[in-house]
Amino acid sequence: MNNVKAIFEPQSIVLIGSSRIREKVGMASPQLFGNVTYNVKRFFKKKAYVLDVDGYGGYKDLKRLPEIPDLAVVMLPPELSVTQAEKCARLGVKALVMITGGYKEHQRANLLKIRETYGTRILGPNTIMGVVNTANGLNTTFEIDLMPEKGNIAVVSQSGGVGACLLDWACFYDVGISKFAFVGDKIDVNDVDLLRYLGKDRQTRVICLYMEGVKNGREFIEVAREIVKKKPILVLKGGITHESAKRAKSHTASIAGSDQVFDAAFRKAGIIRVENVEELMDMAIALSKQPPMLGDNVAIVSNVGGPAIMAADAVERNGLRLARLSEKTKEEIETLYPGVDATNPIDIIADAKAGRYRKVLELVLADKNVNGALIINMLKSTFFEPKDAKAIPRIASKYRNKPVVDVPVGGEDFEKIHGVLGRSRIPLYNLPEKAAKALRALRAYSVMRERR
């Protein structure tokens, strides 16, 4: 087994902490240790051992374990963590996840020495939340019961906070996740290692990265270029302005570099860059559920006029075009539904139910001038009911090369339609602007692949 793989797919693990030690400023605490243990016991499907350095529970010494685990998760203050890491490495543990932060220079140096001496791979330190793998239930986060649904989006975060936010987002909005990795200070295992692993991971279809800096830029670009041929990579970069870049440097001890350099590098690598956590999740969901969009032409089908106009604005602002429907399509729609003007964006009027959505969507997707569709269905002020939304995935699944995204505009409306379509193949957005951005990502990924 490749040792990076051991971080995500260990056959056995050991959790190393203390039920007594609490850092004054820092994360090491009996509570953290207890919660991680709880999550691992609850979700992990393979063997897990617990080692309490104070001997209050579980094993007291590594040597007493009945086997050498593949992975150790270390949750002690820095000095003690290094000591335990060394013991693990010497015994043949393949990989280490170092949860806590606040390492001094000599402690970092000692960790690196362990890596060099024994070949043990080290995630962190300062990973805070460690790793999640929904396939085998590995979950070293300390939020009790926080486990995302199985899916095909992988997330790698340099920041515990941003990662936790993404994890919270994924759990709250039922976003399907394959792997989560909190890389922290990246003293050893870095974005390149993780990209290589996730590029080959069969559960992963889309890779999301949050980074504040990168160490081996050229290698990162080369590896990313290869992977994007098979799966899209999205990057959210923190520390883009002068002041915040300085700050990011001290936050995770990485070289931030100028934002223009990153931008050019991402473009060269075929990486899609996003601006915030919501955009990252929104685009990842689209890329994981829908096909790339083979042209710029978007049809908008809506039961309300104003939001359709805003969708049209958003489509054009995102560099896409309003599809010009063929005369035949227009005629067919207008013959079926007198009163409907089938010029795109098509307002199919507030009394439209499942039947009208089904027929119009079918005609629109069959039109060769259309490359994808943005659907709007409002509940408030219309006759549309949540169950009517089921018509959308049924039609969309018949046109496998044309992405379809859906916008139940607003607050409660979004929640209601999410209840019906949340687990379908149709990505949902609460505003047309977010749906248009998602289509832009589907188009960008297609363009990128055409070029290669």
Added chain:
Amino acid sequence: MNNVKAIFEPQSIVLIGSSRIREKVGMASPQLFGNVTYNVKRFFKKKAYVLDVDGYGGYKDLKRLPEIPDLAVVMLPPELSVTQAEKCARLGVKALVMITGGYKEHQRANLLKIRETYGTRILGPNTIMGVVNTANGLNTTFEIDLMPEKGNIAVVSQSGGVGACLLDWACFYDVGISKFAFVGDKIDVNDVDLLRYLGKDRQTRVICLYMEGVKNGREFIEVAREIVKKKPILVLKGGITHESAKRAKSHTASIAGSDQVFDAAFRKAGIIRVENVEELMDMAIALSKQPPMLGDNVAIVSNVGGPAIMAADAVERNGLRLARLSEKTKEEIETLYPGVDATNPIDIIADAKAGRYRKVLELVLADKNVNGALIINMLKSTFFEPKDAKAIPRIASKYRNKPVVDVPVGGEDFEKIHGVLGRSRIPLYNLPEKAAKALRALRAYSVMRERR
């Protein structure tokens, strides 16, 4: 009583519809009539009469009502609506809210004739949802029980769909509303009339407009310029690109005009322009709850590092600055909390609870180099609990010239903190980027007032 005022503050109203007629394509239906009647009976605190033109319930003829109502809400197909409108006007009804759409040219002309002959003010036609006034409980929408909370944000929407989306948003996120008006085709009552009314309305502190076009542009600018001296105006404009502008024209029969012209006009009027429904609500909430920001300098206080870096990026991208804290402030914070680096953005570390937030926020707001604060509190991966958030409004209320906004990052975290602070004076955002935009609006309104 001014007749526009009668739309929002009638002493008595009559609802005119049919419990039999249903349009094939269009909104007129027994269901619509029944639902509006339900909402009015449930919420309206003054006298309401019901007139069914088919005589199945309520009064059959206007002349039989015990008094002449101030306002009539008409929910019939166009031809019948015009007939009823004329009868109302002739009897002395001061204002009409015309719910349904699909009017032909001659029907519009007839409505205008009524306006000219009798001086009756007409809202619509095609208002779909009519009006809401939280002060007297007037609610002519047909969504059963959809009533926003009392507050000081007024919304005027040219589109029923966008208006319904805003109303749904406001109800879902507990946004305090004073008035809602759906203006539809603006055959008579237009943005200028409504601005004049809302400018004087004591319940309204912030005015939000959704518009696709404006008819009397010069007057609109002049009136807006006067009002923004007292209360901010936010505008969301639909139909900004070439294609969608053409479409907007046919949607509400208004002259769309080029987007640059609108942009210049809004700037001249001191109006803050927004890009989508969420930004409109986000900024309106900030302006309704917090003071204008008197300078560009924002302090960021966070219990997680990565989101603080993203907040710093967002602050600078929104034309604001990261405040440089005085040496005294930094020293005081670092003495109190060894391990905290008090350089802005200040990461007060994941174990911060109410006490640390309270003290750091107090020191930061007291610093003369700080004009406003953006707080981040994550629950996931930290020791922060929802009740700790109560510290924030307590400190913020002591510094009345420095706005404070709060970011419980993510999905479930946002919902939990919203449960504690949703009705406080502290605006909440689920991402730092949205909070930075809100501060930009508070700064923009301050700059605009300084200039006048």
